Amino acid sequence: MTHSVLLLSRYERKGPSSRVRHYNFLPALERAGFHVTTAPFLDNEYLDRFFGGERQSPQLLLRAYGRRLRQILTARRYDLIWIEKEALPWLPAAIERAFFGQRPLVIDFDDPWHLRYAGHWNAVTRAVLGRKLESVAAQATVVTAGSPALGSWARASQASRVVEIPPTVDMASYPVLPLPEGPFTIGWIGTPTNVNYVASIAEPLRYLHAAHGARLRLIGGSPDFSLPGVAIDHIPWHEDTEAQELGRCHVGIMPLLDGPWEQGKCGYKLIQYMAAARPAVASPVGASTSVIVPGKTGFLASNTEEWIAALSGLAADRERVRTLGLAARQHAEAAYSLQRAGFKLVEIFQDALSSAESKHNVDAATVKGFGQEWTVFRQAASDMSDDERASLFNGYFGIFPWHSLPVNSVGMDVGCGSGRWAVLAAPRVGHLHLIDPSQEAISVAKANLTGIPNVSFHVASVADLPAQDQSLDFAYAVGVLHHVPNTQGALECIARKLKPGAPFLIYLYYAFDNRPAWYRWLWRLSNALRLVLSRSPVPLRYAASQVIAAAVYWPAARTASLLDAVGMLPRSTPLSFYKDRSFYVMRTDAYDRFCTPLEKRFSKEQVRGMLEAAGFENVVFSNRVPFWCAVGFRGPR
Secondary structure (H helix, E strand, O other): OEEEEEEEEOOOOOOOOHHHHHHHHHHHHHHOOOOEEOOOOHHHHHHHHHOOOOOHHHHHHHHHHHHHHHHHHHHHOOOEEEOOOOOOOOOHHHHHHHHHOOOOEEEOOOOOOOOHHOOOOHHHHHHHOOOOOHHHHHHHEEEOOOOOOHHHHHHOOOOOOOOOOOOOOOOHHHOOOOOOOOOOOOEEOOOOOOOOHHHHHHHHHHHHHHHHHEEEEEEEEOOOOOOOOOOEEEEOOOOOHHHHHHHHHOEEOOOOOHHHHHHOOOOHHHHHHOOOOOOOOHHHHHHHHHHOOOOOOOOEEEOOOHHHHHHHHHHOOOHHHHHHHHHHHHHHHHHOEHHHHHHHHHHHHHHHHHHHHHHHHHHHHHHHHHHHHHHHOOOOOHHHHHHHHHHHEEEEEEOOOHOOOOOOOEEEEEOOOOOHHHHHHHOOOOOOEEEEHHHHHHHHHHHOOOOOOOOOOOOOHHHOOOOOOOEOOEEEEEEEEEEEEHHHHHHHHHHHHHHOOOOEEEEEOOOEEEEEEEEHHHHHHHHHHHHOOOOOOOOHHHHHHHHHHHHHHHHHHHHHHHHHHHOOOOOOOOOOHHHHOOHHHHHHHHHHHHHOOOOOEEOOHHHHHHHHHHEEEEEEEOOOOOOEEEEEEOOOO
16 A cells, blocks of 8 residues: 655755655655655755855745745645654744644654754744744654654653664665775764864874874865864765765764764764774764774774774774774664664554554555445446335435434535445435545545535545534434444544434444354354455455355345245345345445455444444434444434
8 A cells, every 4th residue: 555755854865864864765665655755945055055154045045935835735635744853944833733734743853953942042032942842742643763862852852652763874885895005094974064073083183193194084074174283185975975985994983072962963974984894983972872882893982092092003903993894884784774774664654654544543454445446336326226226225224314304404424435325315405525534435426426416525534524513413324434443433523523413323234143153153254254355455355256246145145035035034044135136236245345454343232332422312223134223313412
């Protein structure tokens, strides 16, 4: 099943955080059935000016906000929204959340971005936005955090679910190159905005250059950066050459200050060094302490002496560099592989969607299955006779109190499917709203009710019924609520929309509580087949159901018809309901019965109990098949 995802990233692929935390995962998500639409906030022109130290153009920022506004106006079209940090920077959380409705949100943090608001110099900004990202995290379906510190912050912000996903690399893009000949080379990779961290270890770097002839290789730093007494090679960053450039180093470094911002850093460059089979030396700050295994994949250095000792030891022993580098590579493969993290992200998306489906009381596979069913079995006027349609309708609606409805009554067909019942219900009422979570079903229903003026159509779930509370004169749900995760919850949602005294008709699959034991055992066998077929490919599912209709339903129905004609039809004869039905109805119901993933059954007393618990009174049941059809009247509460 394909799901649509809107990715609201901060940058295009050129932006390091967007590339590593989002764009690198797109192939894995696509393979898993997630179609991702990318919608960056800031473009590459902004990023180039930012890294180049140029003053930002107000026009670029205005263009960015205009672009983002257009993007989030489409958000509710998607099944899931994937956000890098926040959707609308410098605006309150409530504004951006208003655009998303009830869509599941997966929000990623790879830096302590909340400190930008909480520690802002302007008191008004701190007052209005100081806890914005805490609110964003609390509203997310899932927060993915790039470091343990960020994970702890998200949990403290009351995020409902937090999953730590450290930065990852595509191991296939990082070849294990032999150590370079020539002078000992210390590598650093980053952006012009964070190269100044290197200056914090200027003294150790000068010592290495003087004692070992070491050179510093800066990949992606500012070309203007320099340190007296240190030989520096400036290498422009390119995505397709970064791995090879790291392979031209002997060791990678990540010096940091020990501050709140640095405590939240995720250690991505350390993981890159390890993927390139190079040991790393880093300040013991933030994620560095969990990424590096001291003495096995690299070293932690907290002061000048420790930096000199770690780097000098490696400069003097190339074999140790090689051994540590290979161990680092193995550690990166085991803990920081893009491929492994991709599986985890797919599971996160699937769980987020399942959580949302539960919240909206729909089962996605079942909704999709019914959309396919009604596309094939459209229940059009040409598919069955008027007499058969009326007979089927009366079998369900025979106990419905049409005579008690007010003039110009307004009601709702909950789970309308193809509109087969609405065709006969609409002429009896003032206005009928047809509701179904399947767009395909609604399209078929529209075609079947062409020319009927007093109807309207809504793609919605039973948990999101488009009506005001206590506004409807009646409602019905025929063959629907045994296919939702929470039947009781669905009944309560419908009850809220009905006026006091309004009738509600329901048909739920019965639990064979009025049948002998052998009948129930026969159903269990058929249900085992349903569980297999409902998870099969659509062509196989369809073909099997049609074989069942021809080889089981039709012979059983014809036999029942003959027995009925001579007065010898036992009450519990299986499939005797179809003795007067066309083969088209049998084909439809065989597909319905054996190809639906979610199906529940209820006893008569269970149906009565659920209706009364939902606030319905004076519940009456039909005493003929199909079971159980019941009508309840909305109580005064």
